[in-house]
Amino acid sequence: MVIKVKLTGHCNCGGVSYSFDGQPALTAVCHCKTCQRQTGSYASLVVGVQDPELKVLGETLGTFITQGDSGQPVQRSFCTRCGSPIVSRCDSIPGLAFIKAGTLDDTSELNPTAELYLDDAQAWTARLGVTCYAKGM
Ligand SMILES: [Zn+2]
Ligand SMILES: [Zn+2]
Numbered sequence: 723m724v725i726k727v728k729l730t731g732h733c734n735c736g737g738v739s740y741s742f743d744g745q746p747a748l749t750a751v752c753h754c755k756t757c758q759r760q761t762g763s764y765a766s767l768v769v770g771v772q773d774p775e776l777k778v779l780g781e782t783l784g785t786f787i788t789q790g791d792s793g794q795p796v797q798r799s800f801c802t803r804c805g806s807p808i809v810s811r812c813d814s815i816p817g818l819a820f821i822k823a824g825t826l827d828d829t830s831e832l833n834p835t836a837e838l839y840l841d842d843a844q845a846w847t848a849r850l851g852v853t854c855y856a857k858g859m
Contacts, residue, residue, distance in 0.1 A: 726743065726744055726745055727743075727831075728742070728743050729741065729742040729771070729821070729826060729828075730827045730828075731808075731821065731825040731826040731827050732825060733780075733800075733801035733803075733804050733806035733825060734801070734804040734805075734806045735782070735801060735803050735804035737781065737782035737783075737801050737803045737804065738778065738779070738782055738783050738801045738806070739778075739779050740777060740778040740779065740808065740809070740821070741776075741777050742771045742775055742777070742821070743775055744771060744772050744775035745772070746769050746770065746771050747770040747772070747818060748769075748770045749768070749770070749823065749832055749833060749835055749836075750767075750770065750834055750835065751765050751766070751767055751768075751834050751837045751838065751850065752765060752766045752767075752768055752837075752839055753765045753838065753839045753844070753847070754766075754791075754838065754839035754858075755839075755842045756788050756798075758842070758844075760788075760800075761807055761822070764843075764847060765843070765844075765847070766822060767822070767823040767824060767832065767834065768820040768821060768822060768823055769820070769821045769823050770815075770818045770820050770821075771818065771819055771820075772817060772819075773811065773818060773819040776819050776821070778799070778809060780801070782801050782802045782803040783799055783800075783801065783802070783808065784799065784800060784801070784802035785798065785799045785800075786798050786800070790813075790814055790858070791857060791858065792812075792813075792814040794812065794813040794814040795812075795813045796813070797811045797812075797813075798810045806822075806825055807822045807825070808821070808825055809821050809822065810822070812858075814858075815859075834850055834852055835853065836852055836854070836859065837849065837850060837852060837853070837854045837855065838855050838857070838859065839855070839857055839858065840854050840855065841856050841857060
């Protein structure tokens with residue numbers, strides 16, 4: 723049985739919103755330094771979803787490209803008015819979009835199943851008891 727879910731979310735100013743209707747692939751905590759810098763936090767909680775089923779709306783959406791450690795680009799989209807990070811796409815992982823989970827309207831069902839880039843994790847963080855990767859998956 724395929725369990726479909728509907729996810730919706732938006733940035734802090736409401737200029738960018740999105741919806742997803744489908745089956746999320748994973749929920750992960752990414753500790754990489756680039757996510758730390760983008761979010762200003764110790765890590766980034768992301769939900770990986772099938773990109774074609776994700777609809778992002780809003781004229782204030784901007785994208786900044788960083789380089790992943792695969793050497794391939796990572797497109798980090800955010801609201802250019804309020805700065806909220808919204809979604810990232812890794813060229814090395816085609817077909818998936820990674821929603822920045824803190825922007826979801828409802829976070830009550832989130833349940834991380836992986837931690838990524840433990841090599842960059844801040845020393846005081848505790849492991850979640852899920853599959854851990856030193857770098858990406
Ligand atoms: Zn905004
Ligand atoms: Zn990251």
